Amino acid sequence: MFRKLMTVTALSLLGASVQAVSDPDKVMGPDECAECHDVETSIWEETHHFNTFETMPASDEGVDIAERMGIDDPVEAPLCQSCHLTVMGEGNDAEVIAGVSCESCHGAGADWIDVHSEEDKPADQVDAIWAESEAAGMIRPGNIHALASNCLSCHIVPQEALVNTGQHTPGSDFELVTYSQGEVRHNTYHSEDNRPASIEKQRLMLAVGVMVEAERALRALAEATNADGDYATSMQARLKHAGDRIEQYAEATGHPDLNAAAQNLATDVAVGDAGLNAIADNLASSAKNLSVTDADLAALDSFLDQLGEPKGDVYEM
């Protein structure tokens, strides 16, 4: 009994430190977005993100992970909610309404939904309107650094106990181009053909995505307490893999932000060293700078060619 209580207390602390993906008070829910984004909504309804609402709690694996974490019902647990579910409403009225939904990726909408949604914005106000939307919490799909950071806040699992004790996967074999251009892709508002992201955007996604991955792996390692556990060893493997790619991209492009990232990663990494956060901060700022570069990154095309198939089936229009 005592043991169980301890687990619950440790968990609620952990829950509190989990990066809040969406603030339930400010979530409008996918039905609201569907009013104007019906096609994007139909596409989302075919994804693992939509389905996890039903599949995760129903799976034996979900039940087993929860049990190992001392959780009775994953749907009610803030830890599981933070990456698998959308919670909407204030205080005691908060309710689980969906799986990973629009606002998990584009930001909780209450403060920007009206700001962003005017058709044919006056030319002299467009920039100000988008700036206001972003300041109010919108993650625009063109802001590649914000987009990648948000995907990876779920796709790298930064909770040591969940991995080592719960035996949850430490995250996905995530690569932003392949992961965004398969089942997730819903480029159907500004054009009707669900076209892929432009080649320029794919180059940036490739490089910025891997820099953010290295950044997150460093932060995860800074917090790790058991150097031999699955959590620390998998984060080290992730860091090594991302670091090798950053080095190749730096060499191919000679871009200063990629060079800076490669140099930052050329240091020894000691598990549990809080100093790793400073290296992560440097990587984050290089990634942010790179995401708005207008340099020609065509040297990355040979790496794009080597990526595997997009993850999941593209929705055919």
Ligand code: HEC
């Ligand atoms: C009243 C209609 C309306 C509603 C409701 C609405 N949108 Fe939009 N949305 C628009 C319009 C119009 C645009 C295109 C604006 C433009 O390009 O000037 C847009 C564009 C977007 C974009 C692309 C932004 C970009 O950078 O080009 C995203 C992402 C988006 N909406 C997400 C959402 C989400 C998430 C919700 C629900 C929380 C939502 N929208 C609700 C009308 C709406």
Ligand code: HEC
């Ligand atoms: C930091 C984010 C994060 C947290 C917290 C988290 N998960 Fe996951 N979970 C993921 C991701 C990402 C995947 C997909 C991994 C992959 O690509 O294989 C996943 C996959 C799973 C799967 C396998 C796929 C499925 O849906 O059947 C189960 C089961 C699961 N999680 C259960 C849980 C439970 C139970 C909790 C709470 C104790 C939890 N998760 C907390 C991110 C998270």
Ligand code: HEC
């Ligand atoms: C897994 C994260 C994720 C979810 C969930 C998600 N989006 Fe997106 N959204 C993206 C990404 C990534 C892009 C840009 C993709 C690209 O450039 O190829 C995007 C692009 C868009 C665009 C711009 C489309 C265009 O034609 O330019 C709109 C509008 C949009 N999303 C609305 C929504 C709505 C509404 C929902 C819920 C029904 C939703 N999104 C769910 C990640 C997501």
Ligand code: HEC
């Ligand atoms: C709120 C947390 C969260 C965010 C943000 C998020 N994902 Fe996910 N994603 C998940 C979880 C959880 C799963 C596993 C769902 C399942 O299978 O039950 C998943 C699954 C996926 C899958 C299917 C993987 C497979 O094995 O088939 C793809 C592709 C994907 N995500 C891409 C993205 C991209 C791209 C972004 C950012 C634009 C993103 N995700 C943002 C939580 C998230």
